[in-house]
Amino acid sequence: MMPLSIYFLAPSLDLACFLAKLYICCCIKYVVVLRSYSLCLFVFLLQPVEKLKKMDLSYSEHLIQIPNLCGAINLESINLQGCISLVQIPSCFKNLDKLELLDLSDCENLKDGMENLPLNIRELKLCRTAIEVLPSSVRFLLGLLDLDMSGCNKLKDGIENLPSNLKELRLCGTAIQVVPSSIGCLMGLSHLDLYNCEKLESLPKSIWTLKSLEWLDLSNCPNLIELEDCTSSSLRYLKISGCTGLRSIIALPPSLTCLDANNCTSLEEISSWWTPTVQDYDPQVQHQNNKSEGEIYNFEQCLKLGHDTCINVIEDGARRRILSALDVYLYLYLFLSLRKI
Template sequence: MRESQLELLWNEDQPLELVKLKKIDLSYSEHLMQIPNLSRAINLEVLNFQGCSSLVQLPSLFQNLGKLQFLHLQDCYNLEDGLENLPISVRKLYLSRTAIKSLPESIWKLKYLERLDLSFCRNLRKILEISGHMELLVEIKLYGTEIEELPKSIDNLTRLKTLCVWWSHGYDSGCNKMSKFLPNSLCKLLHLQYLYLGKCSSLEELPPLPHGLRTLNIEKCELLKSLGELPSSLFRLYAKECSSIEELPPLPHGLQLLDIATCERLKSIAELPSSLEVLQANDRTSLETISSWGYPTEQEQRHEDLVFSFVNYIKLDDNTLNNVIADHVHHRISSAVDDIEFVYPGDEIPEWFSYQTGGQDSINIHLPPNWFKLGSRFAICLVYVELNGYYNQLIDVEYEFNFKGKTSNGDDLLYKHGGEFIKRDGGIIDSDHVLIFTRPDEFGGLFGPISDDELLNVFGPNWSSICRNITEASFHVFNKDQNGVIMNIKKLGIHPLNNGFEEPNVDEDRTSKRGFDECSSDQPNEYQHNHVSHPYNISKRIKLMGQYITISFLNE
C-alpha cells in the first residue's frame, strides 16, 4: 500500500483479525494522518511510514508490539510525539527529518536498539544523559540537528562503532552549534571505528580519541587548531578545509588516506607514512615542505589505486618537489604493482623517463621483438596547464599508438591502437603541473598481451613474423577538449616498465622529434589492401583515471 491516498487505515471499532500481520508498509502515503490502535497485531515486525508527511503522532499502545524490530519514520515532517511509547524490541529506529524536539529518556531503555537515525531533525537541540548501558547500539546519526553537545555519559554506548555528526554525501550539514569541546568520555568507546565530526564550526579541540578508531572526518572544522595524538589504528583522515590547523601530529604508520586540501595555514609535514594510497593536498595552502616520505616494504604493497594530488601547491620547495615527491613516485611506479595517478606543480619531466620531449606531443619508442607477448606497461608523464578550467572539472585526453614495421613481403605496415584517459581535478590548474600515471597489468596496462588467436585474426597466418618486424611505435597525445576545458600539453614523457624493453639512445631518442604524421600515412600498404574487406576490432575494457573505458586494436 505504498503511496496510497488513505487518511486512516481502518476504524478502530472494526473487528479485524491482526494476529497474523507481520508487516505494514504505507510509505509515502502523504494524506495519512493517524495510525489506529495496533495492540492486537502482536506479531508485527516491520512498520514503514516513511514519507507520511501528514502524520503527527504515534498511537499510545505501541509498547504492546513486543516483536516490532524495524520502525521507519523518516520524512514524517510533522511528527512530534509518541516516541515515549516505543516497544522495547525495536532494533532500527529511523527518525530523520521529523519534527521531534527532544528524545524521551525511554529511548535509552530500548536494550535491543542497534541503529538510531536522527539526522536533519532540525528542532532537536539536546540529547539526555544515557542512563544505562546500551550493548547493541552500533550507529548514531546526528548531522543536520541543532544539538549543542554530546552527553557526557556517551561511554555507556559500549558497542558503538559509528558516530556521525556530519555527512557530506549530497548534503553539507553538520552540528553547527556543537560546543567547543567534546566529552573526554569519547575515548572510552573502545569499539568506535568511524567518527564524523565535519562542519562542527565551533569545535576548537579534539578529546582523546579511542584506540580502535579507523576513520576520522573533521572536514570544515574551521576553528580546530590541534588534532592531538592520533590513534595508531587510524586508516583514513579527512581534514579538508581545516583552515586553522598549522601542523599535523605524527601520522600513524598504517594511514592509507589523507585529505588536507585547502588547509590554508598548514606549512610543513614532518613525515608522510609509506602506507599512503590516497593523498589529496589541493588548493590555497601554505604547505612548503615535506621532510620525508617512506617507501612501502614488499609486505606493505597492496594492489590498490594510488592517487597523490598536489594541485596548486605552488609554495612547495625544490627539495620537496624534486627529491621527496619525485623519488617517491619513481619508487612506487618502479614497483610495478599499483595503479598510480600523481599530480604536482612543476615544469620538468623527471629524468628517469626514458623517452621525453619538449614542445611536442609525439614520441617514438623502440619495441623489443616480443612486444606483443609482453604487453605494455608504460608510465606516462605530461607537463600541462589548463585553460578555461573550473573546479572539479573532468579532463579528457586521448592517446594513440602507431606501430611501424614490415609485412612478410617487405611492404610498410602501420598498426594503430588508441584510447583515452580521464581525470577529475580538485582545483583549477592555472600554472604548469606534472601529471604521472600508470596502470597495472590486471587492467591490461595500456595494451595487454594479445592471444595467438587474436593475433591470427588481425595479422593473418604470418602474424608471428609480422609482429616481430614491428620494431618502432609512435605515441601521441591530444586534448579532447570537452566541456570547454583546454589542456595545453607542453612536454611529454613515456617510460616502459616491462622487462625486455630497450633503453633508448639518449642523444638520439630523448630529442626525437619525428612527427606523428610521419607514422600515419594515408596510403594503404599491401597488408592493409589485402585485408581491407576483413576489418577486425579487438576491444578491451580497462580502468583509466578512475573511469572504465574501451580500448580497441584496429586493423585498418
C-alpha cells in the same frame, strides 16, 4: 474484522485515521515493520508491539513525541530522519536493548536526550542536529561503532567523551577547535572525517599513534597550521585539500598511498622524510599497499611548495612500493642503493 497479524504498514495508508481505529479495535503487537513518510500527528499514539523490528517515521515534520516503546523489546532500527519538530531523544529509548541503528539526521531542533541512548547501539546518525555538547554518558556506549555528527555546526565540546570502540567517526562541519588527546584511546578507529571544521586549529600527537586509522579527512580546515610528525601512523589516505593556512607537514607515514593537498596555498615544506628500518617493515601493511591500485598525490594550487619537494614525495612513494615487494633481508640494502641514485 481486523487481522490478528500485520507484518507491514505502508506509507500510502491514511495512518492518522487508520491507527486511531486500529488502536481502539485490536492489539497490534504482531506488527514487524512500521513506515510512514507523511505522518501528520502532533502526538503519535501506538500500543507496545513486541514483534516490531523496524520503525521508519522519517520526514514526519509534525511529530513532536515518540510513543512509549518499552514493550518493543525486539526493535532493531529506528529512522526519524527529518522529524524537525523533535527536540529530544525520548527516555524510553534507553530500554531498547536490541536497537542497533538510530537515524536522527536532519532533526534540526534536536539537542537533548543523549543520556537516553541504549548501551548496545552500534550505528548513530546525528547529522545536522542542534546538539552542542557530547555528555559524559556517551562514553558508556561501548557497542557504538559508527558515529556520524556531520553538519552539527553548534557542536564544540564533549569530544573527549567518545566511546572507546568507535571504528568510524564523522565530525565534518562542527565547531570544534581542538581534537582532545583522548582520541588516542580509540584504538579501533579506522575512519576519521573532520572535513570543513573551520575552527579546528590543531591535532594532538596521540592521533598519529592510532594503528588502525587509515582514512583522515582534514579538507577545508583553514585554521590548521601544521601537521606534526605522523610517521608512526598507519594512514593510507590523507586529505588536506583547502587547508589554506597549512604551512608545513613534518613527515609523511610510510603506509600512505593517497595524499590530496589541492589548494593548500600556504604549504611551503614537507620538512623530513621517512627513513625505513627493519623494525618499520610490517608485512601485513605492505601487503595491503600492494593491493592498492596505485598512489595518488595531488599538489594542485600549492603555489608555495617547491617542485623538488613534490618530486621527492612521488619518488619516496615509488621506493616504498618497490621495497614492499622484497624480502625483508634485502629491504635496507636496496633502499640505500636507491638513495644514491
